[in-house]
Amino acid sequence: MDTIIQTYQLKKTFKEEDIIKPLDFSLRKGEICALIGKNGAGKSTFFKMLAGQLMPTGGDIHLFGKSGKEMIHSKKRMGFMIETPEFFPDFTATQNLEYFRIQRGVIEKKRIYEVLQIVGLANQKKKRFKDYSMGMKQRLGIALCLLGSPDCLVLDEPINGLDAEGIIEIRNLLLRLNQEKQITILVSSHILTELQLLATRFVFIKNGVIVDDLSKENLNDKSKKQVQLKVDDAAKASRLLEQAYADIQYKVLPNHIITIQNHVEKGGEINRLLVDNGVLVMEFRMEALNLEEYFLGLVEGNEK
Numbered sequence: 001m002d003t004i005i006q007t008y009q010l011k012k013t014f015k016e017e018d019i020i021k022p023l024d025f026s027l028r029k030g031e032i033c034a035l036i037g038k039n040g041a042g043k044s045t046f047f048k049m050l051a052g053q054l055m056p057t058g059g060d061i062h063l064f065g066k067s068g069k070e071m072i073h074s075k076k077r078m079g080f081m082i083e084t085p086e087f088f089p090d091f092t093a094t095q096n097l098e099y100f101r102i103q104r105g106v107i108e109k110k111r112i113y114e115v116l117q118i119v120g121l122a123n124q125k126k127k128r129f130k131d132y133s134m135g136m137k138q139r140l141g142i143a144l145c146l147l148g149s150p151d152c153l154v155l156d157e158p159i160n161g162l163d164a165e166g167i168i169e170i171r172n173l174l175l176r177l178n179q180e181k182q183i184t185i186l187v188s189s190h191i192l193t194e195l196q197l198l199a200t201r202f203v204f205i206k207n208g209v210i211v212d213d214l215s216k217e218n219l220n221d222k223s224k225k226q227v228q229l230k231v232d233d234a235a236k237a238s239r240l241l242e243q244a245y246a247d248i249q250y251k252v253l254p255n256h257i258i259t260i261q262n263h264v265e266k267g268g269e270i271n272r273l274l275v276d277n278g279v280l281v282m283e284f285r286m287e288a289l290n291l292e293e294y295f296l297g298l299v300e301g302n303e304k
C-alpha cells in the first residue's frame, strides 16, 4: 500500500462559505510533504477532517486504502498533532505521557521511555512541563503522537513560534523519524522557508484550493534567480522578448516592470536586445524569487 492518505473531492463549508473547495490530495509512503499556506488558507480545517475531528461537507477520505467504518483501524496507524496538546503544567514528561497512555489504551508502559528517547527528552525526566522551552513542548507533543507507533504523522504547524534552535531540533527530529523509522510525514506551515530544508514535496494551498504541488527538485529549479527590468515601454519589450525566446516566462508588473523567470543566465544578451531595439532600460537587476508570493499567487501582473 503506497498511498497513505487519499482524499476525493473533500470539501468543508462553514456558514455557506467554502473553506476547503473540493480537494483531491494523496500522500505517498515515505514522503515528507509540506502543506504551505497563509493563515486562514484552510490547513487546520483540512487536517481536522483527516483526523476525524471535523465532519466533511462532501467528498471522501481514504487512510491506508480504507474509508468509512473500516478507517478506524487505519487511524491507529496515524499520529495527529493538530493543536498543541493540553499537557499538565506541573507534570513531568513521563507523568503527562502516562496519563495519555492510559487514556488511549496503549498497553506497554515501556513505550513511554522509547518515545522520550526518540524525541530526545529521556534525560529531562524530572523537569516539569511548565519549565520546558517551546521546542521541548513541541517535541513532547510529537512524543505523544508516537505513543501508538504510527506509520504516518500529520503535524499542524509544529514549528510555529519556535526560535532558530527549536526549528532545527524539530527539523532534525522529523528527518530522523522519516529516515530511520520510515515514518511518512504531512506537515503544515505558513512559512515556506521553515520547511524548505525538510520536505521532499511541497503543496501550496490558498483559499482552500491546492495551487501548486512540487517535488523538492522542482522547487529548487523555481528558486533560481529572476531578472527584473524597468523599461519605458513594457509592451514593446514583451514583444521583443517573445520574438527572441519562444519559451520565455515573464510577468509584466505595474510601473513598467518586467520580471523574467527563465533564460536568467542571458541577462546581458536580454539587455542588449532591448536597448538595440530602442527600449530604454532604466533598471536591470537579478533578484531571488520570493517563492511564497509566487506560489500563493500574490504577485499582481499578467502572467504569461
Ligand SMILES: Nc1ncnc2c1ncn2[C@@H]1O[C@H](COP(=O)(O)OP(=O)(O)OP(=O)(O)O)[C@@H](O)[C@H]1O
Pocket: 014, 015, 019, 037, 038, 039, 040, 041, 042, 043, 044, 045, 046, 190
Ligand atoms: N469552526 C469554524 N467556524 C467557522 N469558520 C471557521 C471554523 N474553523 C475555521 N474557520 C475558518 O476557516 C478558514 C480556514 O481556517 P484554518 O484554521 O483551517 O486555516 P489555517 O490555514 O490552518 O490557518 P491558521 O494557520 O491561521 O490556523 C478561516 O477563515 C477560519 O476563520
